[in-house]
Amino acid sequence: MTPSPHQSTGTAITADDLPLDNSFAALPPDFHTRLMPTPLPAPYFVAASAKAAALVGLDARALAADDFVAVFTGNAVPARAQPLAAVYSGHQFGVWAGQLGDGRAILLGALPGPGGAPIELQLKGAGLTPYSRMGDGRAVLRSSIREYLCSEAIAALGIPTTRALVITGSDKGVMRETVETSAVVTRMAPSFVRFGSFEHWFYRDKPEQLRILADYVIANFYPELKDAPNPYKELLAEVTRRTARMIAQWQAVGFMHGVMNTDNMSILGLTLDYGPFGFMEAFDANHICNHTDQQGRYSYANQPQVGHWNCYALGQALLPLIGAVEDAQDALDVYQDAFARKTDELLHAKLGLSTIEENDTILFDAMFKIMHDNHVDFTLFFRGLARLRVDAPESDLPALDAPLRDQFIAREAFDAWAATYRARLRREHSVDAERAPAMDRVNPKYVLRNYLAQVAIDKAQHKDFSEIDKLLAVLERPFDEQPENAAYAALPPDWASHLEVSCSS
Known part of the structure; x- marks a missing residue:
């Protein structure tokens, strides 16, 4: 110890x-x-x-x-x-x-x-x-x-x-x-202080309690803000920035929280309250992981804007301390830039791009469109992308691309995008032997798929807890190949399509 x-x-x-x-x-x-x-x-x-x-x-x-x-x-x-x-x-x-x-x-x-x-x-x-x-x-x-x-x-x-x-x-x-x-x-x-901790005092019109809570959070977790001209504005800005970056990280691994209520949002920018979460499998930008969420408020595609909405709710609660609406708005305005910058950083890393070009967003958008249209497994696609070669002879590319290409129903759509992607890599003189391991360090092979959790749960309900330990050991090394555990990276079995998670726990 x-x-x-x-x-x-x-x-x-x-x-x-x-x-x-x-x-x-x-x-x-x-x-x-x-x-x-x-x-x-x-x-x-x-x-x-x-x-x-x-x-x-x-x-x-x-x-x-x-x-x-x-x-x-x-x-x-x-x-x-x-x-x-x-x-x-x-x-x-x-x-x-x-x-x-x-x-x-x-x-x-x-x-x-x-x-x-x-x-x-x-x-x-x-x-x-x-x-x-x-x-x-x-x-x-x-x-x-x-x-x-x-x-x-x-x-x-x-x-x-x-x-x-x-x-x-x-x-x-x-x-x-x-x-x-x-x-x-x-x-x-x-x-465990939440956005809702501040909303509680705002909606009860208790400005003194609101101030006590804000001062407590600043003193204990954001001491660098204490001497700012308006520490409450800076608190809102920093929480907003952290929240935006966290959600960009969720999006980059296909994680869906499932119930992004303001009482489930951490004032420290932490992923908080795991209920009906899910990791994206067959990619659908509008996927809803929470069976209770009939309207799709917390779908994968909506998470970034809901995060922004939640920060506005926090800004409303902090307004009596911040003072001017304009100051609160200034603090909230950091969200879009923080989210965009983190997303851009993560996508460049996931695609193994070491330089930035003006049209990279077009490449990213086209990638997500063909993934969506073909319901490609999110984790397997990005992990497999590191195996796409740029230094092999053109005649060898069809065979080399096959494992990734075969994930697509419309293979010609993949071919067109892959050609654009290859050209982009070649413009920055990308080297396969250097790019692939760098991509593997940011594209996990192993995530907590619902069926993997369910297998562990089923065994645990019969007092066999061994699968919890085994699965945790795999998930603690998500970027490692772990060939002995390759089965944990497999597509979900047919029975898993019937699994549903909801707010009930």
């Missing part, structure tokens, strides 16, 4: 010794409710992420011990914990939903992370809170596995995200569409 700032070399930490601190608990009482988690009967260990554990100086193997299982299920509370549920509000599917809050999540406190920066631990599924509304305060094993795997998979892809430390389970039944077993997933992030 790598010693952390709160451990001495050779000293194993116990669950009750966790040196938790909780800066959010120091906010006034109307920001949260102090309460204890609700225990689950006979909890058991399911899985733990070694990489997430290392961030807070823990050994993932130790988390299977009874004392850690009890803490991360909510059956025991460490001495220094200050458990609480936070209040917030939000827009859901574009409609003001009023007060929401942590309906099944309880914040224990924070441990020192890299460089001593605090990382909060939050139990999701730890029981009823005053904000549970009609819910039961529980999470089910199915959704907990999906969140755990995707949190760590997104982190491995280099996209800002909350992390998942550990899953514990219990045979206690909870009702969703059917009766399922309970689980708790421990999430990690520097902060």
Whole structure:
């Protein structure tokens, strides 16, 4: 175990010794409710992420011990914990939903992370809170596995995200569409403050609480903004910029969040709240991964504009602090440029282009059109693109192109685009042996396809958790070839077409 700032070399930490601190608990009482988690009967260990554990100086193997299982299920509370549920509000599917809050999540406190920066631990599924509304305060094993795997998979892809430390389970039944077993997933992030945390105070006309929250966020997470002429304007601008870049990264790997409500948007620009997410398979720009989203508000194509809309909602909430509408608009105007710049950077890297030409956008748009028209698998296409050669004889190109070309129904459309792409590569004197490995470093071979998660879930529901560990090990190295795990990069089987994910969890 790598010693952390709160451990001495050779000293194993116990669950009750966790040196938790909780800066959010120091906010006034109307920001949260102090309460204890609700225990689950006979909890058991399911899985733990070694990489997430290392961030807070823990050994993932130790988390299977009874004392850690009890803490991360909510059956025991460490001495220094200050458990609480936070209040917030939000827009859901574009409609003001009023007060929401942590309906099944309880914040224990924070441990020192890299460089001593605090990382909060939050139990999701730890029981009823005053904000549970009609819910039961529980999470089910199915959704907990999906969140755990995707949190760590997104982190491995280099996209800002909350992390998942550990899953514990219990045979206690909870009702969703059917009766399922309970689980708790421990999430990690520097902060779980959301856009909706600010909206809550704005719509309640509580400017002092709004200011307290903004000052807390700036002091703890954006200290460089504290002395700006208008720190609240700069806060909005930086959050907007981070959000735009994050969503550009989602788009570049075909990730769809599925429920981009303002209460699911992180004030730190992290991917937050994994529910009905999905990774694009057969490319359809209008694909909707969330079965509940009947109107397609959160489709793949809509994610960038919804992200911008959500930033406007945050800007509206911060307006009493920012002052002038023009200043808020200036801050929000960074979104389009930040998104465009990050998208352009990522697409050039994905196509192995080291220079920029005026007509590159035309090349990119044509590529997405033929992908859309032919429903090409998103991940396999970009991974295969690195194998397209420019230094081979023309007579050899049809055979060399075949694996990529055969993904297309309209092969002549691929041929026309590939010719344009090759000409572009040749203009910058691209070298196959140099370009291909660089492309492989940004185009993953392995992503969390729904059917892969479902296989792990099906086994786990019979108390076989081995596939969770195996799948996580694959997803932690998404850009490596891993020939021994090539089956995890395969197209989904026929039965997977019947899988649906929704807001139910």
